[in-house]
Amino acid sequence: MPGVLQRASAISRVPFLSPGRARGAPSELLFSLQTLFQSPEEGWQLYTSAQAPDGKCICTAVIPAQSTCSRDGRSRELRQLMEKVQNVSQSMEVLELRTYRDLQYVRSMETLMRSLDARLRAADGSLSAKSFQELKDRMAELLPLSSVLEQYKADTRTIVRLREEVRNLSGSLAAIQEEMGAYGYEDLQQRVMALEARLHACAQKLGCGKLTGVSNPITIRAMGSRFGSWMTDTMAPSADSRVWYMDGYYKGRRVLEFRTLGDFIKGQNFIQHLLPQPWAGTGHVVYNGSLFYNKYQSNVVVKYHFRSRSVLVQRSLPGAGYNNTFPYSWGGFSDMDFMVDESGLWAVYTTNQNAGNIVVSRLDPHTLEVVRSWDTGYPKRSAGEAFMICGVLYVTNSHLAGAKVYFAYFTNTSSYEYTDVPFHNQYSHISMLDYNPRERALYTWNNGHQVLYNVTLFHVISTAGDP
Numbered sequence: 001m002p003g004v005l006q007r008a009s010a011i012s013r014v015p016f017l018s019p020g021r022a023r024g025a026p027s028e029l030l031f032s033l034q035t036l037f038q039s040p041e042e043g044w045q046l047y048t049s050a051q052a053p054d055g056k057c058i059c060t061a062v063i064p065a066q067s068t069c070s071r072d073g074r075s076r077e078l079r080q081l082m083e084k085v086q087n088v089s090q091s092m093e094v095l096e097l098r099t100y101r102d103l104q105y106v107r108s109m110e111t112l113m114r115s116l117d118a119r120l121r122a123a124d125g126s127l128s129a130k131s132f133q134e135l136k137d138r139m140a141e142l143l144p145l146s147s148v149l150e151q152y153k154a155d156t157r158t159i160v161r162l163r164e165e166v167r168n169l170s171g172s173l174a175a176i177q178e179e180m181g182a183y184g185y186e187d188l189q190q191r192v193m194a195l196e197a198r199l200h201a202c203a204q205k206l207g208c209g210k211l212t213g214v215s216n217p218i219t220i221r222a223m224g225s226r227f228g229s230w231m232t233d234t235m236a237p238s239a240d241s242r243v244w245y246m247d248g249y250y251k252g253r254r255v256l257e258f259r260t261l262g263d264f265i266k267g268q269n270f271i272q273h274l275l276p277q278p279w280a281g282t283g284h285v286v287y288n289g290s291l292f293y294n295k296y297q298s299n300v301v302v303k304y305h306f307r308s309r310s311v312l313v314q315r316s317l318p319g320a321g322y323n324n325t326f327p328y329s330w331g332g333f334s335d336m337d338f339m340v341d342e343s344g345l346w347a348v349y350t351t352n353q354n355a356g357n358i359v360v361s362r363l364d365p366h367t368l369e370v371v372r373s374w375d376t377g378y379p380k381r382s383a384g385e386a387f388m389i390c391g392v393l394y395v396t397n398s399h400l401a402g403a404k405v406y407f408a409y410f411t412n413t414s415s416y417e418y419t420d421v422p423f424h425n426q427y428s429h430i431s432m433l434d435y436n437p438r439e440r441a442l443y444t445w446n447n448g449h450q451v452l453y454n455v456t457l458f459h460v461i462s463t464a465g466d467p
Helices: 074-121 129-141 144-180 185-206 261-266
Strands: 003-009 046-053 057-063 207-212 219-223 228-231 243-247 252-256 270-287 292-297 298-306 310-316 339-341 344-349 357-363 370-379 386-389 392-396 404-410 415-421 432-438 441-446 450-457
Touching: 074 129, 074 144, 144 270, 185 261, 207 392, 207 404, 207 415, 219 261, 228 270, 228 432, 228 441, 243 261, 243 270, 252 261, 270 298, 270 310, 270 344, 339 386, 339 432, 344 386, 357 415, 370 392, 370 404, 370 415, 386 432
Parallel strands: 003 057, 270 339
Antiparallel strands: 003 450, 046 057, 207 450, 219 450, 228 243, 243 252, 252 270, 270 292, 292 298, 298 310, 339 344, 344 357, 357 370, 386 392, 392 404, 404 415, 432 441, 441 450
């Protein structure tokens, strides 16, 4: 039956080692931002199963980051049977060695018995005392033969029992092989791993899904003041793991560019960019080699190109508030927030015409012109922070401890819903929260700490055309 696979996948990826290794980690253990954590404990889980009107088979499953046949009950039974077969084989080897030894003994005794029989026939009933004693001694040598024959009988019974056990095991193995297919256990394991690799590659290409969970925080570094932002380029190739760091929320001009995440952790191997115009807020983003930020005391968007160290374009957002007119709940000149998700560049802000409610605008990254805007109806001053995933704006209800993802606005349908996705605000004051679609992680600046969160997305993946 042709099929469409719908997949609920925990895409949990954090570009670091562990919460306890944020500082001073050995360089040989540091990975690029493409080397990411996943959840090895999760198993395959079937959510639903149905048949589409066109006759295609549909299922929804949780695909773990790594699983093998060992998690399947029938595979465990197969492995146990294989162990039994190995034990039986070892027992047969022991019996073979023992019977070979006994056979050698019986053959030597056979020669002795023939010699005794010849002497008895030649004696014709008359034996001297000396000859009788010799014969008696030879007969004594034959006494252990009885115990050897008894052992032969016991070994014969054991062989019969082992033969029956092998017959039963063969039947069980044949049944499991028929159920699982005409493949060996190792072959099945390799096939499952190959399938998982295809599924994860598919998830990498498609990527979009609905946010269903946020992991515990992973602290990368404690650096700078209470407010700031840090980020990687969402459009850079996987080998490019540069980190940009901007301390403070107003009138800043200094941007530090670290060569790798490891260098950022150690505070080494960085260059400095001095922006020609100061920034306001912390809602900056690096996209395809350029920094997008709000020019201080204006509603102007600036696109600064790192390689040429020049401003490529700048443009005002029509009607956008600035200079703490419509900031997030924590203030900090956070009137304008720029974001990048799987579909491109976004601006989140507020206008007087929208009565202080959050406006989401899709921007052309080349000209900075507004492509389309949506009025979400959510008051910006009541929002702690916000981020975009797959064209959906997610808003937190606070920047303090106890915050959760409370509101979601779907730009594809111009609709919204209230959500309840908690996350742990470890340092109690978030002043920057952005989603990175390349890493599928949330980057946060939390009270002078640079922190990452995994995200869990619900994915729908079609594989009807796969071979």
